[in-house]
Amino acid sequence: MAAAWLTTHTRIRPTTLRSYQIHVDRHLVPHLGRIRLNDLTGRHITAMIDTMAATVNRYGRLPTPATLHRIRATLRSALNAAIREGLLTDNPARHIEVPTPRRPHAQVWTTGRVHTWQETGQRPTVAVWTTDQTAAFLKHVADDRLAAMWWLIALRGLRRGEAAGLRWVDVDLDAGILTIEQQRVANGSTVAVAPPKTAASRRLIALDQHTVRQLREHQRRQRAEQRTASRAWTASGYVFVTDTGQPLHPDFLTRRFRHLVHDSGLPPVRLHDLRHGAASLAHCAGVDLKAVQAQLGHSSIVLTADTYTSVLTDLLVHAAEATARLVLAAAKRNPERRHHAP
Template structure:
C-alpha cells in the first residue's frame, strides 16, 4: 500500500475469500504480490456540494500508477466536477428531488414514482459524470420490457414521462456544473402519439358490447350527452356535470370552484384555483398554468342552474343547523352534505356509477372535457374561443386533440362539399346564366332570378345550341362560296 499525505491512498485488492469464514481476505491474500492478481483502488477525501468532507473510493485499475493518476485527476477538479465523478445517479436523483421546492405536489409525486420505480433500479448504480446515451438507451430498453399494473408492457407515453423526469434531473446537474452536457437530450425513444377522441357511433357501441374494447378517449354524441344530463337531472351534482359538459372545466377546477368566483348577475365564472390529488391527499392551489386562469361567460340556462344550486345548498344548511347537525359554510359551489368541499376522486367514481346506471357507453370524467370542445366546435364556435374556454396555452392542442367533428356536423360538411362539386360539373350552366345576365343588362331588361333547370332541360338546350351553331356555320360557308371574287 502506498500512502500519500493529504492525497489519500492507493491499495491493491482482490476478490479472494477465506476458505473457512467465506469473507474477503483483503490485504491478507498471499497472491496480491503476483502480477495480474487483483486490481488497484484509491481512497481520498473531497468536499461535496454542501461543503461537507466525504470519502471517495474508486477501483478496478490495472496498475498502481493508473489508480494514482485517476486520483490526482479527481482532486484537480472543481468541487462540482468532483461530485459528478464521485456521486452515483441514485444520489444525485434523490438530492435533486429534495431541492425541488416550487413544484406542485402532484408533479413531485410523479417525479418520485419515476425515480424510485424505474430510474434508480436501472441506472442508479452508474456514476453521474460518466453517463452516456448508450447506457440510457439500454436502460430504457429494459424498462420497456417491464409491465404496468394492468400486466401490459410499458407504453410509449410512460417511457416519455420517465424520460422527461430524467431529462429535468440531468438538466439540473448540468446547471450545477456536475456534468458537461445532458446525455438524456441525445436519447432515442419511440414517439408518443396523443390519442384522438373517437365518437361513440352505433358501430363502435356494437363492437364495445361484443368485445369489451373501448377507445382510449371516447366522446358522446350530442344526443347521448343530452340523454345523460336528463338522466342525472335529480342528482345532487347535476350542476357540476352540466358545467363540465358545457364549459369543459377540469375535474380539479370544478371541485375547487367557490361562490366568490361566480357572478350570476353578470353571468360569468372565473377559474382561479383547483383541487388536485397526490395519491389520496388533496392539494388546493392555482390552476394548472397561466392560460388556465380564465373567466368564462355563462348562458341564461347555466345561470338558472347555478341559482338553483345555491338555493338548494342554503336550504340544506338551514335544515341541518335546525336539526342540530354540523354544516360548514365553506363557500364552495359543490360540497358534501356537511358543507365541506368534495374529494376530486369522488367525482370520478360518481360519474362512472351514473354512466353505468344510465346504460350509456363508458366515458371518463376528462372525456366530458373533450366532448365540450367538440360540442362547441359543432355549434360554430371558433377555435380561438374554444382554446380560451378550455384554458389551453396552445391553440394547436385544442385543434389537434380536443376537437372532434360530431356526426351531424360531419354530414352537413359532406353534403355541402358534394353539392359544390356537382354544381361545378354541370356543363355550361354557369356560363349560360352569365350570358343571360349580360343580355338583360344590355337591353335594359329587369333581371330575373335564374330558373332551376332539370338535367333533361339542360341537355335539350345544349343540343339546340349546337344545332343553331352548325346551321349558322353552314350558311356562312355557303355565302362565302357564292360571293364573287
C-alpha cells in the same frame, strides 16, 4: 442523484412532484441506482429504456411512448441539475432516442363502436358521446345533487380540479359568468389548492340561461342542506361540496362520474372526456375554434384543433354535404357539353 434532486423542487405542483417521485422510485433507482454518476453513459440509459419498453406493468400493459418520454425527461432534468452543480460536464440522457409520443385522438361513440364495445368490451382510448348520448346522461343525472356540476362540465368544459375548486365568489349568476381562479389538485389522499393549470386557464366563462337556472337551484339546495346540518356545516365557500359543506376531493368526482355512467347504461367515457365533448358541442353549434380555445383555457389554438376537431362528426358530414351540393348545383347550371379535340 435523482433522489437528492427531488428535495430541491419546492415550487412545482404537487401532482408534478408526485410524478417525479414515481419515476425515481419505480424506474430510475432500480435501473440506474447502482451506477456512479460519473460512470453513467447513454448505453446505460438506452438499456433502461429498452428494458422498460418490453416490461408489462401491474395491469399487464406495456408502457406507452408518452410514459417513456416523461421518464426520460425526468432523468434529463435531474442530470441537468448535476451539471449546474458541477458534478457532470455533459448530460448522457440528452441524445437518447425514445419513441415519439402521439396524442390520442378522441373518437365518437358511433353505433358501430357501441356494438363492438357491447360484444367485445373494446373501447377507444379517448371516447366522446354524441349530442344525444350527452343529453341522455344529463337527463339521467338530473336528480343527482351534483347535477349542476355535470351540466357545467359537459357544456362549458371545466377541468375536474376547476370544478372542485370553484367558489361562489367566482360566480356571478346575475351577469351569467364565472371565472376560473384556482383548482383543487389531488396528491394521493391530500388535496392542495393551486393556481389554474396554465396562464390561459385563468379565464372567464359565459353561462347560458339554463346553466344559470341549474346553478340557482343548486344554490337553493345547498342552503337547505346547510340548515339541516346546522352546526355540523362547514362554510367552505365552494360551489360543489359534501352535504356538510366540505370541499370535494377531485378523485371523488371521478369515482362518482364513473358510477353514474355505468348506471346510465351509456358507453363509457372518462370525466375528462366530457371536456372533449364540450368543445365538440360548441364547435358544432357554430362557435368558432378561437372561442372554443378561450372557453377551454388552451394556450394554443393548435392544441384545441389537434385534440378536438377529430370528433366533429356532425360538422364534417355537414361540410361534405354542403360541398357536394355546391358542385351538383353548378352542374345543373352548366349542362353537359361535348368537348372535341382540336
